[in-house]
Amino acid sequence: MSRYSAFSLLRGALNGQKHWQPAWRDPEPKSHYDILIIGGGGHGLATAYYLAKVHGLKNIAVLEKGWIGGGNTGRNTTIVRSNYRLEPLHNLFEFGLKLWHGLSDELNYNVMFSPRGAMFLGHSDADMVKLAERGDAMRCDGIDADLLTRDQVAKLEPLLDMSRDARFPIQGGLIQRRGGTARHDAVAWGYARGADSLSVDIIQKCEVTGYVRDGDAVVGVETTRGRIGAGRVGICVAGNSGHVAGLAGLKLPIESQTLQAMVTEGVKPMINSVIMSQSLHCYISQSDKGGVVFGGDPDNWPSYAQRGNPMVMEGAVAQGLALVPALSRLRMVRTWSGVTDMSFDGAPIIGETPVRNLFLNGGWCYGGFKATPASGYTYAHTLATGKPHALNAPFSLDRFERGATIDETGSGPMPNSR
Amino acid sequence: MTELTISTLPAAPLHVFEIWSNPATVAKRFEATCGFALPHMGRSDGSDALRLIRFEPTVWLVEGDASALSAILSDDGAVTAIGGGIVRIRLSGKGWRTLLMEGGVFDAESPTFAAGCSAATIIDHVNVRLHVVDETTCVAFVPLSFSQGLLHFWEQAAGSLVE
Amino acid sequence: MINFRFDGKVYTAQAGDTLAAALLRNGIGLVGRSFKYHRPRGIMTAGIEEPNALVTVGEGGRAEPNTRATDVFVYEGLVAKSQNRWPNLSFDVGAALGLAAPALSAGFYYKTFFGSAKKWMFYEYFIRKAAGLGNAPTLTDPDRFSQRAAFCDVLVVGAGPAGMQAALDAAEGGKRVILVEQDHILAPSLLRDSQEQDAAWANATAARIRAAGGIILTRTTASGYWEHDLVTLTQRISEPGQVPTHDVAQRLWHVRAGQVILATGSIERPMAFAHNDRPGVMLSQAVRTYVRRFGVVPGKRVVIATNNDDAYKSAEALKDAGAQIAAILDARPAPAGANSGHRVYNNAVPLSTQGARHCLKSVQALVDGKTMDWDADLLAVSGGFTPVVHLHMQAGGTLDWNEDAQAFIPVSSRQNVTTIGGAAEPQAIFKMVPVSSPKKSFIDFQNDVTLADVDLAWAEGYRSVEHLKRYTTLGMATDQGKLSNMAALGRLAQKQGVAIPEAGLTTFRPPYTPVTMGLIAGAGAKDAGAHIRRLALYELHAAKNPIWQPLGYWFRPRAYPISGESLAQAALREAKAVRNNVGMTDVSTLAKFEVSGPDAAAFLDIICATTISKLAVGRGRYTFMLREDGIVFDDGTVWRLDENRYLLTSSTGGADRMATHISYVRQFLCPHLRVSAVNVQEHYAGIAIAGPQAKAVLTALIGAEPPRHMSTVPAAIAGVPVIILAASYSGERAFEIYVDASQAEAVWVACESEVFAQGGTLYGLEAMEFLRIEKGHLVVGGEVDGRMTPHDLALDKMLNKAGGYIGASGLSRPALSETGRRQLVGLEAIAGDIPEGAMLIPSEGASPQGHVSAAAFRIVTGGSVALGQLTEGFSRHGEILIASSPTRGQQARVRVVAPHFYDAAGERYRD
């Protein structure tokens, strides 16, 4: 893997950029791998990278039905934070946030992680108490969280509507200064290049169509490019979890929904941090190319359509404009959708399944991107050792019927009530 | 400017007449007592003294004097007062159909939505029930808590209907 | 003549001019700077596909950045400013980036800027400053945006000759028809090319369509094709920056069509050659449009480069307008263009251009293998035609490859959409392969992406068309690849060694052209679509100007401060009044359901987790409800008003959720029950009177003995029929009066005068919190946080022993009764005030074992108390913990106690 650096760019300037090699190979699938990962998104590629880097395993493959990073990795609003209320969640995401802070150097690939601050706005005394509670829960577990006064919020984001008679007047905020945004494509490509350089086979245009069984254990998969044997198989397909697990006869506590996002035409810097709200469901940040990136609620009915819906989008934009009226005359240049794997308590599932040798990583709802490094690291540990890491032990598949759910919003088992 | 007037009607008793069993026998008892048949889905019938408007498969909205209805239902249904929570807003003039398209999702401009028709839909995030009284008049039944907001929305929209 | 300003200077335009036509009329060639290298950019097209001429139009809150000069019609007083240049357009410091271009190849930023995340933010500061084109306005938008639904049998997109004819046939065939056109005139192509039809035909056809009831919308773009033939239209009622007549700037239409006919034509393609991005290089049909429609001749000495016949029409138009055609470079072998009367060169392709001071000076070409050179101030190119298939593809359509036209054409779709006219049958062209140096041959003029960038992406393994697009940012600018996608696909197919259709295609996403955010938000922009729900008795409360508190979409009085009191002072006064005398408050927003029928009791035994069926007529009871997973999600009271009629109340915040839950349970879990459950939340207004003197007050009001605790009687106040429920949330003897909301004013006034006569007062939500916390009463959204079982909340003794209620089986899940669960506790401060929301930790630095859900203080005796959740809390009474709030820098030492701080035995309810 040729090292990337400013010097390598200068060398390229002199030789007409001729010396670059492919960032990842395009190998034919071998007949057997020790560990097979289904799904070439950020989580799958990160898992492969840590299996090779941390656990020193060499015979690993990632199977991707389309092109790597083409699923939710390429469709999210690129927010990175760990400010969750419940301990198991903020501890897992914080572990990931620490990895984010060193990721560009670790992968020698600039993922443009920008800790510009992730801020929740509070619009009433009740909101401010809820934010303080969330912040206190984090601080007591050693995670940064600071309350902001009205004036501090206005200073950080001058275009917010600070008027007293706004429909949702801004009373203050809770900020995680170490949170922010990252370039989503670069995360997939960075992990892919890293994994490939540690001899992981990344096999694109290879869709899993079934499993090879030996008794009750899985010993391989059928794919559109032939049969591939495996010691352990790790499902890591987010929105397609229901479908891929269904091929092994599993019914999961997951229902897939569409989550829309959109971006405006590029303008000079106007949004400095990541703006979220305790009462409104919209996320606003500005990409390095100047487009203001927008997300809101998922469409609350099941869908694999990866297509938007004007009704829900118009609601998200209305909430954004209520917070930042200056967005009114910008123009939306593109809107797209991901397929979110909504779990039945809002928390992910990383662990074994009732089928021997078959493991699952899914149920990320609309919060998967921020978890990419933590998900990869803990899933690699689980696949390498067969037992969960301490951080993902609470996120077992059987927690639902046991009654040990982890419900951040307390809204219960219906995925569309999140 | 398309001719249109928007006015709030005074509060009046409103009930819901719900059937949970033996619909056919209840329908017969009703017609025998009131002199007109229970209206079909999306239709209304009766007079100012007693009018039934059907918005739901098993529930009719009752305007006027509902005192005789409990006896008709006996154990097959129930009458419940709901008037306190509803404001009736009348839209009259040629522009009412276009006005209802503003912030709406229901085809109020369809020729099939004529006098005697009823429909429930959502306009500017508010659940409204519409009853076409005659070709130039439609009454909207609006939840009390949302009525001020919707009235303002309609008055503002009426200003720029023609574009 | 119309006056307008560009970069501070006043110019004049003719009626009907686009801003681009007016700029060209005034000889302005340089209009912008490209995104990455800040290269000089001129007007290239005459339509919405314009990648270069992006300006900010309008002033103040109405200013629209990144507006295409080709898509705004000049009006008196129009103000436009160029973008992305400092200090000015002709001398832009950013252009220095061009010098570093060799090192700044595609994706360079992934290969450098390493170091800590903080270091990246240092570089990012400068990158963000250089990026982005226009500036967003900072003032509030003064205009409104309307949204309107429409239904039709046939929606025709594009009022060209083909579209107008289709709309006419449908309208006169008795169909409901809507015809939309982006331009502000119909059949604009008729002005560019004389065709079978002419302007008179267009006006006559429009009149016939309208006469048959058809609707024609100009300045309207079909921007999105969604599900089941729903198409969104964006209508410009006023031009960008223009003050609208009825303060509505644009209208968003949601059109449900029976059938959609796309007559969207096609977009002309540029050619890839060195320095093809220089101002003075334009598309052939655009040049023809400026000459024929606007009477503007963009160049005196013109070279035309083409691979098809269409460009010869431009040669004619230019000649007629007095321009000199230096050469026509026809990529096709002879005899193509033989008797056109112009100097035609066959097998000729442009190689490069030269220029000075941002103008075109000369064109170099390869003719039969030899390079030739011509002086020229305009180069008109026609690289072929790309059918506009965006809406067809958004509708889930499929494409076919037309080899003659080297273009994708629409085939079929699962939605009811067909394509007619130029978009279905593009003109034949000669397939060209770029021969010039890839480094300076641009394919995406706004994001500065060259053929060399495509080659580099291929070499580095970014080989899927989606990887190519994202790695090079090709087609990600405001024109979304309208001029660049086909050139990139051609190069990618060449690299893959396959035909273009096999190279793949990126996804067509809404919108077709960028849509104003304010338009998408519509009326919701002001209040996020979250309309405030007003209380029935709003006016009476407002007269006392209370402090209002949001609760869901309601606003309820939080306190009624008098003579300068703070919130806390007012709330304490009000709470003391309730404890010592009598107080009155509005409880209208509680969820309320009237449950009637022979099986009403059986139905309520399913919904509620406590036993209801044993309730005698005239009696009431506290109850709570479980989700199907056994978790408590709401609580309230049930009252048996009559033999077969009950009133169920539950929390304000959970009202809609409860209404759906009740209907679902009745419909799916017990459809055979003879019961009706009617939502009467807004039918009844609710007035609570609480305190030691409440009974006396009520006796005076109803002239009879008030009901004893947890009983109900019908009565009348001020001649108005009411229902009296003797329930207490405050812990004092209290009554709730339910009255038809339309008659509530008289009852409130009567109650108020009686309470005031007794020396009592109004009290709001803040005082109510103090009262209920002291009693240890739960709040949905506070202690009932969607994670607690009945046992966790010490409610399990009230559970219906017979079972059969929703949640019974969910409760039996093993982990719900294991040790280590959070349980409801009371907390008494030993030192300091207990912060609400604080974490409960056994010692400094330990991990939290619970939190404070609600904090207040003993109203009469003082002292900070709270309710909270604590691991194994029931068995830890007497323990000392720290209630810690690092974010607020507060903490208090607390003792764990039972969650009742006032009249635990409940004597004060009884007379």
Place this chain on the structure above:
Amino acid sequence: MMRIPCPHCGPRTQSEFIYERTLDSVVPLNAPTEEAMAKLFTRNNPRGVDDEIWRHTYGCRAWMVLTRHRVTNEISGCRAIGPEALS
């Protein structure tokens, strides 16, 4: 926004409807715990057709079962259920 063929009101825009759950995940009242929890907590979630319970919440307030393909949104059936299906 889909156009849902309400059995009582005819085709209406989806904003008037709210999705509840799939038909096979209705938990009968006195179902044995294991079967109840399996229905409550697991879904087929097919990348294809499923029977879904929707309610015409802002229209006729009736419940209905929609047979819908989750990729193409093609609706192949919509039937009223329960006694509400009166004439």
